[in-house]
Amino acid sequence: MGLSPDDVERLDSIVKRNRPLHRGDHLFREGDGFRFLYVVTTGSVKTYTPSEDGGEQVLGFHLPGEIIGLDAIQSERHCCSARVLETSAICEIPFDRLEELSSFIPSLQHQMYRLLSREIGQDTEMLMLLAKKNAEERLATFLLSISGRLRKRGFSATDFYLSMSRHEIGNYLGLAVETVSRLFTRFQDDGLLHVERKHIQLIDLVRLEAMVNGTVNGGPNHRHWK
Amino acid sequence: MGLSPDDVERLDSIVKRNRPLHRGDHLFREGDGFRFLYVVTTGSVKTYTPSEDGGEQVLGFHLPGEIIGLDAIQSERHCCSARVLETSAICEIPFDRLEELSSFIPSLQHQMYRLLSREIGQDTEMLMLLAKKNAEERLATFLLSISGRLRKRGFSATDFYLSMSRHEIGNYLGLAVETVSRLFTRFQDDGLLHVERKHIQLIDLVRLEAMVNGTVNGGPNHRHWK
DNA sequence: CGCGGAATTGATGTGCATCAACTCGGGTGG
DNA sequence: CCACCCGAGTTGATGCACATCAATTCCGCG
Numbered sequence: 328m329g330l331s332p333d334d335v336e337r338l339d340s341i342v343k344r345n346r347p348l349h350r351g352d353h354l355f356r357e358g359d360g361f362r363f364l365y366v367v368t369t370g371s372v373k374t375y376t377p378s379e380d381g382g383e384q385v386l387g388f389h390l391p392g393e394i395i396g397l398d399a400i401q402s403e404r405h406c407c408s409a410r411v412l413e414t415s416a417i418c419e420i421p422f423d424r425l426e427e428l429s430s431f432i433p434s435l436q437h438q439m440y441r442l443l444s445r446e447i448g449q450d451t452e453m454l455m456l457l458a459k460k461n462a463e464e465r466l467a468t469f470l471l472s473i474s475g476r477l478r479k480r481g482f483s484a485t486d487f488y489l490s491m492s493r494h495e496i497g498n499y500l501g502l503a504v505e506t507v508s509r510l511f512t513r514f515q516d517d518g519l520l521h522v523e524r525k526h527i528q529l530i531d532l533v534r535l536e537a538m539v540n541g542t543v544n545g546g547p548n549h550r551h552w553k
Numbered sequence: 554m555g556l557s558p559d560d561v562e563r564l565d566s567i568v569k570r571n572r573p574l575h576r577g578d579h580l581f582r583e584g585d586g587f588r589f590l591y592v593v594t595t596g597s598v599k600t601y602t603p604s605e606d607g608g609e610q611v612l613g614f615h616l617p618g619e620i621i622g623l624d625a626i627q628s629e630r631h632c633c634s635a636r637v638l639e640t641s642a643i644c645e646i647p648f649d650r651l652e653e654l655s656s657f658i659p660s661l662q663h664q665m666y667r668l669l670s671r672e673i674g675q676d677t678e679m680l681m682l683l684a685k686k687n688a689e690e691r692l693a694t695f696l697l698s699i700s701g702r703l704r705k706r707g708f709s710a711t712d713f714y715l716s717m718s719r720h721e722i723g724n725y726l727g728l729a730v731e732t733v734s735r736l737f738t739r740f741q742d743d744g745l746l747h748v749e750r751k752h753i754q755l756i757d758l759v760r761l762e763a764m765v766n767g768t769v770n771g772g773p774n775h776r777h778w779k
Numbered sequence: 780c781g782c783g784g785a786a787t788t789g790a791t792g793t794g795c796a797t798c799a800a801c802t803c804g805g806g807t808g809g
Numbered sequence: 810c811c812a813c814c815c816g817a818g819t820t821g822a823t824g825c826a827c828a829t830c831a832a833t834t835c836c837g838c839g
Contacts, residue, residue, distance in 0.1 A: 384681050398677060400670035426663065433656050443669035444626035450676030451624060455610050457683035458727035493818065501684035503796050508819055719786065729828050734787055
């Protein structure tokens, strides 16, 4: 990423590797003071904002190589909770050290700006999904997102296990559990994928891609503003 | 914001004030190269992602004091378009100069990180709105958001003009124009506000606040996960 | 004065939430 | 090792919030 070997070493020296965490463990909770950014090494994490009555809004799922906590910089306090979905290895990066280091290493500073900016872009994607896509487009988008992120990390893009529950998927996508369940069976019936519990095998990536763009049957769908 | 007078001057020296822009003018379009951040001085701007067939998704409305373009840092290219809604004054800040400056002024770098992080937090708010709120909660949230942002800038929080059309409001909130229109009349009938075309007067802020939290009639609404 | 886009209002349709019943699998304790 | 249980997932029936369609009305502007 444009850092000299020396710089990489300096950056590396402030990163702390922790022992593995297990399903249900919290990285942090809403309201906790902000000191570290976290990077998923292996496993997966979900971030969410809990509400008093036990309900929650799932904000995202984080796979290996992805970073968690950027939203807490401004208030010095975490505004969501993070819980690991399966046995996972997570690195801690003390933000004050990172900030200091980025003053001395312009290319690191640049990377930080890009990282934060990318996060904004991703949120925008999600916003479009929730504002304009129907249930089937949402699930297709979700599956292809997971697929692409796994592929980038060298995992199979077409054969993987979902570490989160149907309930969590539905919550994340703004859908009811039952709708998610029905869509999985429908997608399977249509030959788009094979699903057995948490094990997913994507079969027809092309048609899934077409779905994401809301162009099933080769035309824009009924919503005039698309 | 924690900068010395000297630093403020240095920052000020790279900011360029432009002549006023008029309704319909573009600050930039999707795909344009990224060189500047923009700050609204007076007036208002909307950002949106256009789609081939003339449709669009409105991403946000930007009032005086607010910054535009942070999402373009990562790709060096704007991934949305920005168009002014009314005669507006906009400042340009060359990002490369700002980045350079922030290397020398740690507190400026810190502000930049906070600014980017805040943008992420705001997107998260919007995400919650679209995933979990019903039409009436969405419009109430929108109106209170505008209200609060105007108040922070010294304008009236209860009496203002909306520079955007009902169509744009609906698009932004993920609702049909007709729904927005119906809600305005309903809110007025319920004594929450007075509306006459683009002129809005908020009357019962307390009840509007209650609506935002989904606690109309003093209880959580029907959705079990709230 | 008359045109056209924006806004309102009403009637109708539908996608998905909700409610309810059932199945499945995995973990626990006897 | 099996019986039981309980949460997760599936499937079906029903309802409703909001989109869509359609018809006016209401300005702003030439």
